[in-house]
Amino acid sequence: MSIKLAESNIQILGCFPVMSQLRPHLDEAKFIEQVRYQMKEGYQIAFLEIEKQTVAVAGFRIYTSLSSGKILYIDDLVVDEWKRSQNYGQQLFQWLIEYATNNDCKQLSLDSGVQRFAAHRFYLTQRMSITAHHFSIEL
Numbered sequence: 001m002s003i004k005l006a007e008s009n010i011q012i013l014g015c016f017p018v019m020s021q022l023r024p025h026l027d028e029a030k031f032i033e034q035v036r037y038q039m040k041e042g043y044q045i046a047f048l049e050i051e052k053q054t055v056a057v058a059g060f061r062i063y064t065s066l067s068s069g070k071i072l073y074i075d076d077l078v079v080d081e082w083k084r085s086q087n088y089g090q091q092l093f094q095w096l097i098e099y100a101t102n103n104d105c106k107q108l109s110l111d112s113g114v115q116r117f118a119a120h121r122f123y124l125t126q127r128m129s130i131t132a133h134h135f136s137i138e139l
Contacts, residue, residue: 003095005034006045012036015090016056022078043075046099048092055083056092072100074110077119093126 006012009032016031026034035045042063048056059076074096079089100108111134112119 001048001050001089003046003048003092006035006047011047012045014054018047018054018057018078018080019045019059019076021081022076044064046092046095048088048095048098050088055080056088058096060096062100062105068109069106070104071101071107071109072096072105074108077110088113089122 010036012032016028020026042061046058047054056079060074062072064070
């Protein structure tokens with residue numbers, strides 16, 4: 001088992017089958033281009049690989065805000081549906097915490113859809129707190 005940052009186009013594309021389980025609207029043909037565009041804004045993908053198969057991915061970015069200081073924000077966190085409940089999500093989550101700590105972040109945060117009850121149980125098990133309501137409007 002290893003956790004790495006996706007740097008090459010092959011590594012990025014290797015994350016698509018798992019990422020698309022969380023984000024089914026994504027187009028595989030445009031995935032590398034989209035990720036590369038977001039990387040210019042600080043986005044990164046960490047992936048957990050077992051025997052050269054990606055089983056979990058996390059898209060994240062580090063930024064600074066007046067309200068919280070330096071934050072590692074998780075945009076996407078998903079384990080392959082056939083590999084869940086095998087501790088891969090927790091291992092990737094702990095890697096993200098270490099990465100945040102090593103990069104002097106004061107907080108790790110994420111938003112989760114209100115309907116994602118299993119994800120909420122996982123986040124609460126990881127000692128995360130529900131600290132805000134997220135509001136949005138389609139433009």
